[in-house]
Amino acid sequence: MENHALTRRVASLFADRLHTDVPAADTDLFETGILDSLRFVELLAALEEAFSVRIAVQDLEIDDFRSVSRIADFLTMKRAT
Amino acid sequence: MRQAEVRPEGTAVVMGGERLSYGQLDALSNQVAHALRAVGCRRGDRVGLLLRKSPTTVASLLGVLKADACYVPLDTASPSRRLAKIVAAAAPRVILTASGAGSLEYGALDRSVRIGWMDANRGATPLVTPAFTLADVRHMRTDAPAFANGPADLAHLLFTSGSTGEPKGVMITHASVVRFVEWARAYFGLAASDRLSGHSPLHFDLSTFDLFGTFSAGAQLHLVPPELNVLPHKLVQFMRESELTQWFSVPSVLALMAQLDVVRPGDLPTVRRVLWCGEVFPTPALRYWMQRLPRVPFTNLYGPTEATIASSYYTLPQCPGDDRDAIPIGRPCAGEALLVLDDALRAVAPGEVGDLYIRGVGLSRGYWRDPEKTAAAFRPNPEDPGDRLYRTGDLARVGEDGLVYFLGRADSQVKSRGYRIELGEIEVALQSLPGLAESAVIARSTDGFEGTVICCAYVPRPGVEVTPLMLRKDVGALLPAYMLPSEWKAFTGRLPRNANGKIDRRRIRDEWSRGDVATDARVREPREA
Numbered sequence: 020m021e022n023h024a025l026t027r028r029v030a031s032l033f034a035d036r037l038h039t040d041v042p043a044a045d046t047d048l049f050e051t052g053i054l055d056s057l058r059f060v061e062l063l064a065a066l067e068e069a070f071s072v073r074i075a076v077q078d079l080e081i082d083d084f085r086s087v088s089r090i091a092d093f094l095t096m097k098r099a100t
Numbered sequence: 101m102r103q104a105e106v107r108p109e110g111t112a113v114v115m116g117g118e119r120l121s122y123g124q125l126d127a128l129s130n131q132v133a134h135a136l137r138a139v140g141c142r143r144g145d146r147v148g149l150l151l152r153k154s155p156t157t158v159a160s161l162l163g164v165l166k167a168d169a170c171y172v173p174l175d176t177a178s179p180s181r182r183l184a185k186i187v188a189a190a191a192p193r194v195i196l197t198a199s200g201a202g203s204l205e206y207g208a209l210d211r212s213v214r215i216g217w218m219d220a221n222r223g224a225t226p227l228v229t230p231a232f233t234l235a236d237v238r239h240m241r242t243d244a245p246a247f248a249n250g251p252a253d254l255a256h257l258l259f260t261s262g263s264t265g266e267p268k269g270v271m272i273t274h275a276s277v278v279r280f281v282e283w284a285r286a287y288f289g290l291a292a293s294d295r296l297s298g299h300s301p302l303h304f305d306l307s308t309f310d311l312f313g314t315f316s317a318g319a320q321l322h323l324v325p326p327e328l329n330v331l332p333h334k335l336v337q338f339m340r341e342s343e344l345t346q347w348f349s350v351p352s353v354l355a356l357m358a359q360l361d362v363v364r365p366g367d368l369p370t371v372r373r374v375l376w377c378g379e380v381f382p383t384p385a386l387r388y389w390m391q392r393l394p395r396v397p398f399t400n401l402y403g404p405t406e407a408t409i410a411s412s413y414y415t416l417p418q419c420p421g422d423d424r425d426a427i428p429i430g431r432p433c434a435g436e437a438l439l440v441l442d443d444a445l446r447a448v449a450p451g452e453v454g455d456l457y458i459r460g461v462g463l464s465r466g467y468w469r470d471p472e473k474t475a476a477a478f479r480p481n482p483e484d485p486g487d488r489l490y491r492t493g494d495l496a497r498v499g500e501d502g503l504v505y506f507l508g509r510a511d512s513q514v515k516s517r518g519y520r521i522e523l524g525e526i527e528v529a530l531q532s533l534p535g536l537a538e539s540a541v542i543a544r545s546t547d548g549f550e551g552t553v554i555c556c557a558y559v560p561r562p563g564v565e566v567t568p569l570m571l572r573k574d575v576g577a578l579l580p581a582y583m584l585p586s587e588w589k590a591f592t593g594r595l596p597r598n599a600n601g602k603i604d605r606r607r608i609r610d611e612w613s614r615g616d617v618a619t620d621a622r623v624r625e626p627r628e629a
Contacts, residue, residue: 038569081328085327
């Protein structure tokens with residue numbers, strides 16, 4: 020349930036900060052071109068700010084950012100540690 | 101394919117867990133050719149490739165050529181309406197596609213278009229019944245089909261952004277590709293021991309050099325998974341683990357890797373050359389790379405799609421001494437000429453700015469089924485009536501060193517992350533939205549890795565609520581993601597006008613660049629890694 024709320028928050032972050040309506044929580048953000056190198060950097064900054072987490076680029080795995088729901092999972096994990 | 105006889109077991113193309121040897125690549129591409137022939141594909145027909153980059157896709161592309169057809173690569177990330185325009189213009193006999201590859205509306209296709217479904221099993225079945233599947237392809241004969249195409253036949257049609265909103269199909273012949281590849285193979289010394297990157301997507305013409313450069317040398321092609329582009333440390337890890345000898349990409353990728361400092365001193369010992377093409381490589385990022393890989397030659401390739409892959413080259417003799425040094429686009433490749441001319445097509449004096457024209461073996465025949473645009477861009481050579489000159493739209497000068505220097509655009513075409521974008525195509529798409537009274541698209545250059553940032557100034561219709569989110573969504577149904585403006589600003593009343601009453605894009609751009617325009621969306625500086 021909590022993760023559901025988090026997914027919604029990530030989706031609204033895409034809307035507010037990247038001006039992008041992601042069609043579904045499992046939409047592949049790379050395949051659809053929604054995330055490219057420039058916007059990925061913007062997304063990381065927005066996530067750090069909105070969720071008070073510190074994200075080190077060299078620790079990132081592509082699959083953690085493949086969809087909105089994967090990002091929510093990643094944030095959940097990040098906050099637990 | 102000669103390499104299949106010389107080294108049938110040798111690796112031809114790899115991506116992740118999928119690998120094809122030269123023998124397998126030859127056999128599979130022969131089978132694709134037989135399958136295409138079996139559904140009525142004939143010499144001169146077009147075949148659309150709506151497929152994600154993979155070894156099987158590479159075999160499909162070769163199969164199209166072996167069937168005497170012309171391939172039309174389609175961007176799987178393109179929205180369905182733009183894909184539909186390109187498909188309608190290209191009028192393909194067959195489209196090769198698979199599940200998860202793009203969003204073409206099959207129901208809206210001309211009924212004569214046959215679908216080849218290149219999934220190993222049917223996977224998510226398309227809405228129409230495919231004429232054949234990959235399983236059928238694998239039952240076809242593996243011997244080479246009889247080949248009739250010659251140097252003057254079309255190898256591919258590449259669709260690029262058009263300023264009037266309609267993508268233009270650039271016609272490229274086998275001869276043009278072969279001439280470039282022959283020059284490049286000799287100049288770069290490509291050999292069977294090489295391991296080349298396949299970084300560029302198939303709808304960029306740089307990919308033709310990756311493919312045919314590799315295969316002509318009997319080397320290995322290592323396709324780079326596109327999503328690695330967002331994580332530079334993964335990209336450099338890929339280069340290390342694949343033990344690449346050649347890296348060929350666009351400057352935005354190299355610049356992002358430099359900005360995040362992912363290359364260690366003495367890193368990438370297997371790399372023997374680094375090439376880039378498609379846009380200006382910022383000198384600070386180039387210096388970073390040359391300092392990190394001090395023994396590696398770095399080559400700038402330059403050339404529009406209309407002149408096939410690249411028309412000129414410049415290999416740096418040493419690392420530039422200053423961040424402000426201009427890197428020339430250099431001298432012409434074999435069989436080509438770069439001319440800096442005035443409006444009357446006369447050579448300008450050395451050092452003077454003029455329009456850059458290209459002539460020679462790389463020139464496209466023109467735009468597919470568009471004699472008007474062809475005549476506007478391809479002019480008769482006044483000094484040789486049988487010859488043609490291609491107007492690049494770039495401004496250039498010839499330096500005292502005899503090298504050509506790129507000085508920007510004469511029109512509103514921009515390069516962003518390697519993509520060639522006509523701002524006019526974005527404006528046409530915006531003008532079709534009912535909520536806007538006015539809009540203008542400008543490009544703002546930045547010094548950072550993001551290069552050119554596309555910005556949209558707009559005035560909503562009275563009484564209509566419009567947000568950047570809504571605009572981006574609506575225009576995203578018409579344009580691919582890389583063409584969408586990343587900064588938006590609503591104006592009230594009307595957009596600034598110049599003395600002639602036209603929208604003053606220069607003023608909007610200058611104000612935007614100076615930071616006088618408060619944008620609704622900030623492009624933020626990347627964090628330290």
